[in-house]
Amino acid sequence: MTRFLAVTDLHYCGRDIEGAERRNILSAGKLRQAVSGCAADCDFIAGFGDTADSLPGCGDQETFAREIYGILSGTGKPVYCLIGNHDTSLPKEKLTDIYSMPGRYYSFESGDYLFIALDTNMNSPDSPFPEAEIEWKETYLDYEQLAWLEKTLSETDKDVIIFSHALMMLEEYENDNPHVIRNRDDALAIIEKSGKVKAVICGHYHYGDLVKHGGVYYVALTALVNYESANFAVISVYKDRIEIEGHGLQKSMVLDLK
Numbered sequence: 154m155t156r157f158l159a160v161t162d163l164h165y166c167g168r169d170i171e172g173a174e175r176r177n178i179l180s181a182g183k184l185r186q187a188v189s190g191c192a193a194d195c196d197f198i199a200g201f202g203d204t205a206d207s208l209p210g211c212g213d214q215e216t217f218a219r220e221i222y223g224i225l226s227g228t229g230k231p232v233y234c235l236i237g238n239h240d241t242s243l244p245k246e247k248l249t250d251i252y253s254m255p256g257r258y259y260s261f262e263s264g265d266y267l268f269i270a271l272d273t274n275m276n277s278p279d280s281p282f283p284e285a286e287i288e289w290k291e292t293y294l295d296y297e298q299l300a301w302l303e304k305t306l307s308e309t310d311k312d313v314i315i316f317s318h319a320l321m322m323l324e325e326y327e328n329d330n331p332h333v334i335r336n337r338d339d340a341l342a343i344i345e346k347s348g349k350v351k352a353v354i355c356g357h358y359h360y361g362d363l364v365k366h367g368g369v370y371y372v373a374l375t376a377l378v379n380y381e382s383a384n385f386a387v388i389s390v391y392k393d394r395i396e397i398e399g400h401g402l403q404k405s406m407v408l409d410l411k
């Protein structure tokens with residue numbers, strides 16, 4: 154069994170509007186609450202992107218990003234971060250350095266599973282390195298990454314869980330919601346053909362969601378930034394099920410893999 158703490162969409166910065174849906178300035182404190190209460194019992198921590206925001210008059214995005222990574226890494230647990238669309242106000246090379254990522258996409262093993270972390274943050278599959286913050290409604294996976302995903306899945310003999318910032322599915326398979334990756338069908342063809350992927354876990358859609366299609370669960374986690382509560386999940390992965398223990402506005406659920 155592998156257990157990890159999952160946080161997403163902190164949107165941390167100095168913006169402070171009491172009563173607003175996004176309580177940006179509270180995110181660092183919420184994160185400290187999450188790690189102090191739950192990190193000790195986890196094998197690693199996963200951050201699903203949109204970690205810090207760049208908003209006029211609300212402070213320096215890189216400073217906020219480094220503060221968040223300091224909280225995560227201060228637990229002594231391995232930390233696996235993803236890039237989110239709001240993060241791309243900074244260059245991806247800078248982000249991978251701040252978050253000690255092996256690359257903008259990568260894989261790692263924990264327990265019986267292979268985990269794959271993707272980069273969905275580009276407005277064209279031909280341009281994976283944007284020159285400015287991307288448009289959130291128009292995200293893609295680039296061709297190089299899709300080829301790597303197919304190769305990685307073909308070479309592993311483990312069950313797989315994929316991490317992604319933007320969604321591959323929302324509510325229904327044919328839903329054309331802007332939170333969904335534009336070329337998601339290319340990714341889904343690779344995922345479903347492999348027969349190895351048990352779940353795709355995402356951020357980006359702040360309210361949370363769950364869909365099952367082609368034998369794969371597609372989970373969107375609730376944003377930490379929402380309102381005053383600390384919204385996060387502790388996820389325990391077994392061979393026959395995935396247990397999501399929700400905190401704050403995050404719903405708890407059990408995904409049956411049998």
